[in-house]
Amino acid sequence: MDQFVLQVSNLTKVYGFEYKFVGKTIGKRVVGATDVSFDVKKGEIFGFLGPNGAGKSTTMRSILDYLKIQSGVISVLGLDHHQNALSIRRRIGYLPGDLGLYDNFSGAELLKYAGALRPVNTKFLQELKSTFKVNLNQKIKSLSTGNRQQVGLLLALSPKPEFLILDEPTNGLDPLIASNFHKILRNLKKEGITIFLCSHDLAEVQAVCDRVGIIKNGKIILVESVNELRNKSIQHVKINFSKSVTSIEKDLQKLKSVISIEKNNDAVNLKIKGDPNELLRWLSKQKVRRLAIENASLEDIFLQYYK
Amino acid sequence: MVPFIGSIWPEIEHEMAAFSELLNSPAYQAILGSLGALDITTFTGFYYTEIFTWLEMVILFVTILVPSKLISSEVDKKTLDFILSYPISRWRYALEKFSVYLTYNLLYLPLILILSYQSVVSLNVELNFVLLSYSLIGIWFLLFALGALSLLCGVIFFEPNRAIAASGLLILGQYILVRVAGLTESLFFLKHISLFNYLNANTILTMKQIPLDELLIVITFGILVLISALVIFQKREISS
Numbered sequence: 001m002d003q004f005v006l007q008v009s010n011l012t013k014v015y016g017f018e019y020k021f022v023g024k025t026i027g028k029r030v031v032g033a034t035d036v037s038f039d040v041k042k043g044e045i046f047g048f049l050g051p052n053g054a055g056k057s058t059t060m061r062s063i064l065d066y067l068k069i070q071s072g073v074i075s076v077l078g079l080d081h082h083q084n085a086l087s088i089r090r091r092i093g094y095l096p097g098d099l100g101l102y103d104n105f106s107g108a109e110l111l112k113y114a115g116a117l118r119p120v121n122t123k124f125l126q127e128l129k130s131t132f133k134v135n136l137n138q139k140i141k142s143l144s145t146g147n148r149q150q151v152g153l154l155l156a157l158s159p160k161p162e163f164l165i166l167d168e169p170t171n172g173l174d175p176l177i178a179s180n181f182h183k184i185l186r187n188l189k190k191e192g193i194t195i196f197l198c199s200h201d202l203a204e205v206q207a208v209c210d211r212v213g214i215i216k217n218g219k220i221i222l223v224e225s226v227n228e229l230r231n232k233s234i235q236h237v238k239i240n241f242s243k244s245v246t247s248i249e250k251d252l253q254k255l256k257s258v259i260s261i262e263k264n265n266d267a268v269n270l271k272i273k274g275d276p277n278e279l280l281r282w283l284s285k286q287k288v289r290r291l292a293i294e295n296a297s298l299e300d301i302f303l304q305y306y307k
Numbered sequence: 308m309v310p311f312i313g314s315i316w317p318e319i320e321h322e323m324a325a326f327s328e329l330l331n332s333p334a335y336q337a338i339l340g341s342l343g344a345l346d347i348t349t350f351t352g353f354y355y356t357e358i359f360t361w362l363e364m365v366i367l368f369v370t371i372l373v374p375s376k377l378i379s380s381e382v383d384k385k386t387l388d389f390i391l392s393y394p395i396s397r398w399r400y401a402l403e404k405f406s407v408y409l410t411y412n413l414l415y416l417p418l419i420l421i422l423s424y425q426s427v428v429s430l431n432v433e434l435n436f437v438l439l440s441y442s443l444i445g446i447w448f449l450l451f452a453l454g455a456l457s458l459l460c461g462v463i464f465f466e467p468n469r470a471i472a473a474s475g476l477l478i479l480g481q482y483i484l485v486r487v488a489g490l491t492e493s494l495f496f497l498k499h500i501s502l503f504n505y506l507n508a509n510t511i512l513t514m515k516q517i518p519l520d521e522l523l524i525v526i527t528f529g530i531l532v533l534i535s536a537l538v539i540f541q542k543r544e545i546s547s
Contacts, residue, residue, distance in 0.1 A: 015546075061545070061546070064391075064392060066388070066391070066544065067544050067546065068544055086394050086395075089393060089395075092392070093392075094392035096389055098385050098388075099385070099389065100384045100385025100386040100388065101386065101389060103384075114393065117394060118394060155389075
């Protein structure tokens, strides 16, 4: 049986208030999240995606008990997110999207301060220090955005918590450090650590996530494994026939997997969805000169949902 | 400021009788508030008037600006998101920050006492240090109560400029109220709703002790407001 680290059921969050007085509406209600439900299994990396203003921050802040939810249940590490907020925080690591750190502290001082609140895994911290190339003796105010982000990651990861909530973790990082960070995430996953990753970087999601949830207009529109999502995606097939293609259009239209046909002299561009075997069987009876099948990238898939 | 006040006394001692006459004007009395009742022809009266007039300015400056920003500036700089992800309850975090503010203010007491002692020794005059300590303790309790009010503004508004404006309105309003109330008897009742009316140096000097009823009023007010601030901060939402 799957062990869930995070379970969000029917989360609804509405901002502001509306009050009707003598036929007039006073105030304004803005829906942040409606009936949001998903779960994150132990040891998986769950990507949480969505366009700006879709409800990602509302969901994350509700999980962290920064926001009061109107309805729904949030369970983190098997505990109620509100009743056991402190117990939960002992066991999680969080990197805020819009990271704010104390400017007059150095990275080392911040790590010491944070370590007093949540003990640091010293061995793992040394590993992290060798990955992140940031001068911890420099004051935060004198660090670049990328270096601040690295300090933020050190703070979030160094206790090696059971559950990591990371909001745009590679924001401002150079590609090499970002790639090393992805390796760290994969290693943490191997050790059974669960990661909830909110990102706009679709390549990052593709590289590290097991499953993704997409939120749009405050509603979850998809929760799927990255592999399943790829399998379900549209494939582009380009076929060059040895003869003119005028007579084969009707045959192609009969195939269930074919969703669009584009002809150009001896070439046909198809978009197929689902099982390609039917098309392959039909092609085996044709005189094909060249065949190319391309998967749609995850980026294309996500963009369909983003629109 | 303390050594300066002490050092000018020998120069102006002979002129204080005339100056005292001048200060009897109702306008000056209103500005001085309760300190106007002190006899400035004596070193103690002069010293108290100077020291506590300056300290009132310090109280206004510190209480309006510091506690109101303890939490609201963290919201502004987005450090609150980071710190609250650690296992520390919000009310405890706010209380610890407020305690640091109170501890810093506690430093005024020995500092003023040491500098006053230096002045007294060098001028070869007398000053009751016990009463001065009582008066400074009174100031510290005012810093506590007014600071709690300022903190409350900070946790309600969550935005530094608004929080400072609100605490400024409430604290400066009370300061003005106690001065206005001193202008005419018909407005005298207004004094009672201002914290600046309580634990003032003149009362302590006259009674030769800390008035316990006033201490109780200030402490009760401070504790109630502080608890309200902590409860509001614990319960309110922290939006991005």
